[in-house]
Amino acid sequence: MQFIDLAAQYQHLKQRIDKRIQTVLDHGNYIMGPEVEELEQKLAEYVGAKHCISCANGTDALQLAMMVLDIKPGDAVFCPTFTFFATAEVIAYAGATPVFVDSDARTFNICPQDLERRIQQVIAEGKLVPRAIVAVDLFGLPANYPELEKIAAKYQLKLIEDAAQGFGGEIEGKRAGSFGDIATTSFFPAKPLGCYGDGGAIFTNNDEYAALFRSYRVHGKGKDKYDNVRIGLNSRLDTIQAAILLEKLAEFPTELIARNKLAEYYTEQLSDSYTKPLVPESYLSSWAQYTIVSSNRDADMAKCKEKGIPTMVYYGTCMHQQTAFSGLSYTDNDFPVASRLAKQVFSLPMHPYMTEQTAELIAGLVNQSSQVVG
Structure with missing residues (x-):
């Protein structure tokens, strides 16, 4: 996968x-x-x-x-x-x-x-x-x-x-x-x-x-x-x-439709134990990543890995936490939302060529991971 x-x-x-x-x-x-x-x-x-x-x-x-x-x-x-x-x-x-x-808690x-x-x-x-x-x-x-x-x-x-x-x-x-x-x-x-x-x-x-x-x-x-x-x-x-x-640009509009269909499926099927991404009214996302929030991220990702589902973290280190910017003297308290998101977000497979069967498999296994951890 x-x-x-x-x-x-x-x-x-x-x-x-x-x-x-x-x-x-x-x-x-x-x-x-x-x-x-x-x-x-x-x-x-x-x-x-x-x-x-x-x-x-x-x-x-x-x-x-x-x-x-x-x-x-x-x-x-x-x-x-x-x-x-x-x-x-x-x-x-x-x-x-x-x-x-700092970040907006729902749109990131x-x-x-x-x-x-x-x-x-x-x-x-x-x-x-x-x-x-x-x-x-x-x-x-x-x-x-x-x-x-x-x-x-x-x-x-x-x-x-x-x-x-x-x-x-x-x-x-x-x-x-x-x-x-x-x-x-x-x-x-x-x-x-x-x-x-x-x-x-x-x-x-x-x-x-x-x-x-x-x-x-x-x-x-x-x-x-x-x-x-x-x-x-x-x-x-x-x-x-x-x-x-x-x-790729010629094909892009068709791929964009497929990305949004996959995102809609994830949103419908994934457990409410995860905070799922919000797309405000009148907005359209191109779904570079489908990113969810979990209070048990490390455990959830480990369970996904056991089941053969690749996941990624974007981004585990905020800018204010980077060594290169340590001289600016920020703390996590200055950015409570972003600091929390950096510890809790992870992204699921997302591309326009995923089959319905694969999407169904991913959603089901990710939900099982949540139940095992929870």
Whole structure:
């Protein structure tokens, strides 16, 4: 049994993907070839953004956002503590200070109320300049952008959507990748839309930002790559990865339906002894992971392993608990919800090629595990 069955997806798309790769091998434009531009156009159209700029990976997408917004030492950038390390890493790499925010207990995403409280604290202290918010679409569910956009406007902050896990999610029909001033995503293989290596992309409606992104991703180029007008990165999406993503994007709407059907089945069948993920009204999740909360996580996961069910923990260590950020002097008491979630969440197998029989087997065995532990 696979946690994410990439092999099954490849077998389904094999002829189309192989043909795309062969086309790249035939024309030989391996870096920034025609498939890259084609993919950027189709991604922008899918998301509903004016510009899509591809790059080497999701972390670079976030780092490029820091560069375009000129985030620097003395700045405060607010982000969730319950997230993957890259979200906060790029803030620190820019020399700015990450200010961590607690989670919403039911959606697992950044809590707007705690966010505003921490913005007010930073303003009152007067040591840092509030500059931006990075919100994460955790496990596939878009963050609460209607509230986050109000807060960003109120305090004149830039809002960045980290849609690495949320690609395909929606709020009232508006797709992940289209919220805030800048959105980023990752094409890491395990993501809802993933390639066969590293890859990432940035979305924006701002023409000036888009031009800067295109320059920064190729060594800060001007009229060409040998005319360098600023200090940038080497962060380009390989043409072969773009070719693979074109076929995966074409299939993505169908896969999204299958992901949601599987999530609905899990929610219906799993024991109420688990806290199951909430999708608020008018929201759609892309279900990067199906994550449940258990007060007996370690024992539950051990029982699942005995029964051959792979499970994973995303994320067992919050940002405020990371050694790299120990100098910020946070404690678990500062983030009671996120600290609890880090000890209690675990994720079940989730992919669009799972059979009904396998889903039924997983739900039944996970329920048995809960009964044995409970």
